[in-house]
Amino acid sequence: MTETTWLVQPLFTGIFMVLGLLLFYQTLGKTVARLTQHNAIKINFRKGPLFVYSVAYWTLISGYVQYRIGLTNNALGFLNFGILILFYVLLYLRIRGLAWVAIGTMVAQILFLNxxxxxxxxxxxxxxxxxILVGMTVLVNRSRTGLKMLIVAVDILDVxxxxxxxxxxLPGVSTVTPHMLWDNWFAFIVMNAALIYTQTRLNDDNTYIWNVATRATVDALTQIPNFGTFRNELQKDYDQYYDTDDVLTMITLDVDHFKSFNDQYGHLAGNQILRSVGRFLNDVVSPFPGAVACRVGGEEFNLLLxxxxxxxxxxxxxxxxxxxAEQVIHYNEHRMSITIxxxxxxxxxxxxxxxxxxxxADELLYQAKAQGRN
Structure with missing residues (x-):
């Protein structure tokens, strides 16, 4: 069926177009995240490569709108769409992202408009x-009335x-009739409602997936990867480095006399020790690309380098x-020092x-413990 024979009202084509752009944005964004963030689970469109991708994506969409305006000489036909783009860029990327997209839009206007x-x-x-969008967002945020009020404010802005x-x-702009006003306002409200509903559901799904993945891969106490993640990383690194000239090393470690801390100060004090060790190991591996620190047992940890x-x-x-050995770990009034x-x-x-x-590597750890610990 060709475009000229579609019997679909512009409202419905507009709804499915903006929904398609939003869904494609999130889907392509997840692909970019997998390629650039590697083991990261949570997706943040507001920083790093995802921010660059987001600005490029919405700038291209906005630029295409300006191109169509230049071809048809009909700015009013794309007015609602332009407002929606700017609004959702502000929601996703904050003011910094909106500024970049606005600059890209103005460059497209110079290139394509007559x-x-x-x-x-x-x-x-x-x-x-x-x-106006930034001002409205700031006011709504200060009033703490939430996203619903912001949506209403954008609807009012459109009308x-x-x-x-x-x-x-205005020069070069077609005459607006009351019928056009009500038709376009109604279309904007429907498209805006459909977009915010879809965005909310997508965000909820992303949060749910992130929570499930976190529980499956991250140790809840120390907030570093768990044994399951270590096992997968070990196999992946082994497959990559075995029988090559590249090197892969492993450090296994254990907190000395950990049970005595639990017996003397209680299990909550022991938990505090483990949390401190987790933070310490995260700092140790952070300078090394691809390195990972995992909790593989009660007080046992492992670093893949x-x-x-x-x-x-x-x-x-x-x-x-x-x-x-130099660190002091505080728990209530207690000051604890540990060795590994x-x-x-x-x-x-x-x-x-x-x-x-x-x-x-594990046998070497237990040799160290057998020879007096620390």
Whole structure:
């Protein structure tokens, strides 16, 4: 069926178009996140590569709108769509993202619109619309009336915009009739409601997936990856590094006399120790790309260090041992000091399975504990 034979009202095509753009934005964004954030679970469109992707995506959409306006010479036909783009860019990307998209929109207006005056008028309109949207958002946030009030405010903004065009004739803009005003306002309300409902459901689904994935992969107490994640990472690294010239090292560690802390100060004090160790290990692995620190047992932890030599890993382990012995862990009125024992191993051709590598590092840890700990 060709476009000329579609028997669909513009309202319905508009709804499905904006919903399609929103769904494609989130779907493509998840692909970008997988390629750039690697093991990250939570998706944040407001920073890093996802922010760049978001600005590029909405700038291209807005630029295409300006291109269509230039072809049809009909700015009113895309007015609602332009307001929705700017509003949802502000919701997703805050003021910084809106500023970049607005700049891209004005560049497209210079490139695609006909006549100098039309370009200037549309650029000024874009700036004014962005300023009004930001002002409304700030006021609603300060009043703490929530997203529903912001949606209502944007609906009012749309009818006010059409109302101005009803009474004020602008150069190069078609005459607005009351019938056009009500038709376009109704269409805007429906599209805005459909968008906010879809966005809310998508965000809820993303949050649910993130919570489920977090519970499955992250240790709830220490907030570092759990044994299941370690097992998967170990197998992945083993497959990648075994039988190559690249190096993979592992540091296993255990909190010395951990049971005595539980017996003396209580299990909540022991939990505080484990949380402190988790934060400490996160700091240790953060400078090393691809490195991961995991809790693999009660008071046992493991570090996988891709592209770190055995000598480097040994120095890291000795530094960890010294730094941990100097730390003071506070719990209520108690001041606790702990030591750790460590084992360090490098992947070898003799490790026929990933578990062989793990077992060898674990045996070195228990040798350290058998020789007096710390």
């Amino acid at each position: 006549g100098t005056q039309m370009r200037i008028d549309n650029a000024i309109s874009t700036v004014i619309m962005c300023a 006010c915009t059409w109302g101005v065009l009803l009474f004020v004739k 891709p592209d770190v030599t055995l000598d480097q890993a040994t120095r890291i382990a000795k530094g960890m041992q010294a730094r941990m 024992s460590l084992g360090v191993a490098q992947l070898s051709h003799q490790d026929e399975q990933a578990t062989d590598f793990y077992q060898r």
